[in-house]
Amino acid sequence: MSLTSYISSPAKIKLPGRVRNLTILLLLGDTSGLFICLKIALWLRLGESLNEFDPLVCSFVLLVLVGHYLADAYHPDTQIAGLRTPSRILISSVGVGILTSALIYLSGAWREHILVGRGILLPSLAMFTIWAIALRLLAVKWVRSRAQQSRLLMLGAGESAIKFARHLLELNSLGELFVLAETSQDTTYLADTNINLNCVGSLNNLHSWSLQSWSAVIVATPIEFSKQQMQQLMQMRLRGIPIYWLPDFYETLWHKLPSSLLQDKWLAFSAGFNLTPGYLNMKLKRFADLIFVGVLLVLLFPLMLLVALAIKLDSPGSVFYSQLRNGLYGKTFRVYKFRSMYQDAEKRGAQWANKHDPRVTRVGRWLRLLRIDELPQIWNVLCGEMSLIGPRPERPEFDVKLKEVIPYYEVRYLVKPGITGWAQVMYPYGASVEDAYEKLAYDLYYIKNYSFWLDLAIAFKTIRVVLLGKGR
Numbered sequence: 001m002s003l004t005s006y007i008s009s010p011a012k013i014k015l016p017g018r019v020r021n022l023t024i025l026l027l028l029g030d031t032s033g034l035f036i037c038l039k040i041a042l043w044l045r046l047g048e049s050l051n052e053f054d055p056l057v058c059s060f061v062l063l064v065l066v067g068h069y070l071a072d073a074y075h076p077d078t079q080i081a082g083l084r085t086p087s088r089i090l091i092s093s094v095g096v097g098i099l100t101s102a103l104i105y106l107s108g109a110w111r112e113h114i115l116v117g118r119g120i121l122l123p124s125l126a127m128f129t130i131w132a133i134a135l136r137l138l139a140v141k142w143v144r145s146r147a148q149q150s151r152l153l154m155l156g157a158g159e160s161a162i163k164f165a166r167h168l169l170e171l172n173s174l175g176e177l178f179v180l181a182e183t184s185q186d187t188t189y190l191a192d193t194n195i196n197l198n199c200v201g202s203l204n205n206l207h208s209w210s211l212q213s214w215s216a217v218i219v220a221t222p223i224e225f226s227k228q229q230m231q232q233l234m235q236m237r238l239r240g241i242p243i244y245w246l247p248d249f250y251e252t253l254w255h256k257l258p259s260s261l262l263q264d265k266w267l268a269f270s271a272g273f274n275l276t277p278g279y280l281n282m283k284l285k286r287f288a289d290l291i292f293v294g295v296l297l298v299l300l301f302p303l304m305l306l307v308a309l310a311i312k313l314d315s316p317g318s319v320f321y322s323q324l325r326n327g328l329y330g331k332t333f334r335v336y337k338f339r340s341m342y343q344d345a346e347k348r349g350a351q352w353a354n355k356h357d358p359r360v361t362r363v364g365r366w367l368r369l370l371r372i373d374e375l376p377q378i379w380n381v382l383c384g385e386m387s388l389i390g391p392r393p394e395r396p397e398f399d400v401k402l403k404e405v406i407p408y409y410e411v412r413y414l415v416k417p418g419i420t421g422w423a424q425v426m427y428p429y430g431a432s433v434e435d436a437y438e439k440l441a442y443d444l445y446y447i448k449n450y451s452f453w454l455d456l457a458i459a460f461k462t463i464r465v466v467l468l469g470k471g472r
Contacts, residue, residue: 045123076139255426327393371465391447406440423442
């Protein structure tokens with residue numbers, strides 16, 4: 001009997017202790033809070049009511065929301081450069097206030113519009129800043145209280161299961177994790193690890209534990225369940241307790257798919273992979289690339305001229321730099337970049353790029369930080385060798401090594417490589433085999449879950465990465 005019938009689909013996962021729509025709830029809270037603050041400020045100042053459909057009002061609200069997004073204010077339980085959400089909201093509000101004041105002065109709107117000339121927008125922004133900070137503090141408290149109530153039961157205790165448990169415990173907010181080891185040897189292996197897991201027995205005790213209430217059951221290793229154990233799992237499933245494969249849990253919780261967890265059978269029967277050859281999405285993506293590349297060329301051409309001049313003045317050598325990279329189906333092509341290193345930087349052969357690479361020029365550091373060095377790859381997109389969004393193409397010298405040590409590595413070349421991608425906006429700077437493994441996990445998630453909306457999210461996240469100086 002197969003367990004497949006009882007495994008929950010990733011699209012239907014309801015993660016315990018996690019509010020999946022928290023971002024949407026915060027966005028709705030911000031939008032309503034902005035309108036309320038504008039109404040209060042207008043009523044206190046002039047005793048009038050607010051027209052919510054006024055173009056100036058809508059533009060101001062949109063500007064504030066975009067500022068909060070760029071400050072990553074919709075992930076209230078994270079830090080960026082040591083700054084928690086309240087600090088980032090305060091910085092965002094100050095920036096929006098300065099930008100709004102500049103736009104009002106330059107456009108001359110302060111002479112014409114009632115909201116501008118009477119001191120309404122900035123006081124309402126100050127009130128909203130307090131609202132937004134309070135909303136995040138309440139959201140974090142609520143999510144953590146829900147998370148602490150969750151109880152997960154993990155079946156199996158292999159190396160992958162231990163790694164998953166470590167990640168889960170590092171979050172320190174996802175409740176309790178209980179483990180039923182497959183064999184007594186696994187129980188001994190668990191005891192030798194340095195993590196505090198509630199190993200409550202082996203699968204022989206599944207019946208007694210199946211009668212308890214669980215937020216979810218995770219099948220962490222390939223297990224041959226007995227007919228009786230299958231019946232017990234079925235009863236849990238029918239009681240509303242979701243059962244997941246470990247890759248599905250990774251996919252939904254951390255938006256990545258570690259290749260070491262995958263198997264041919266799981267890949268063959270799992271949903272997604274709609275960007276691979278033969279699907280309409282591939283042609284639509286190419287059409288969108290051509291449109292956006294045309295717009296980018298017009299908008300960024302003056303900037304590219306200034307960059308070329310800065311490179312020439314900073315160090316001797318050509319403006320552009322080219323490398324062989326592996327692209328679609330592993331075919332090599334020449335990728336173009338603005339030169340960010342000194343001339344003959346690789347006379348000793350191909351090397352991993354480091355975060356503080358001494359080969360990088362003064363101008364090159366800024367180009368890399370802001371990702372401007374990647375702009376010439378627009379030409380590669382026009383030629384059809386790359387897409388705007390996709391896995392980053394790797395050098396053939398490195399690919400040979402990575403294929404040998406990382407399972408399913410070649411899957412990333414079933415789609416065109418991109419100038420930016422899911423791995424680039426989700427994973428911090430790194431240049432090693434371990435980093436390549438982690439980045440592949442995000443690339444596999446992108447390939448499996450591709451959609452126009454995911455590409456749009458990557459585009460916005462790329463803007464945020466550039467503005468926050470998190471380029472690599």
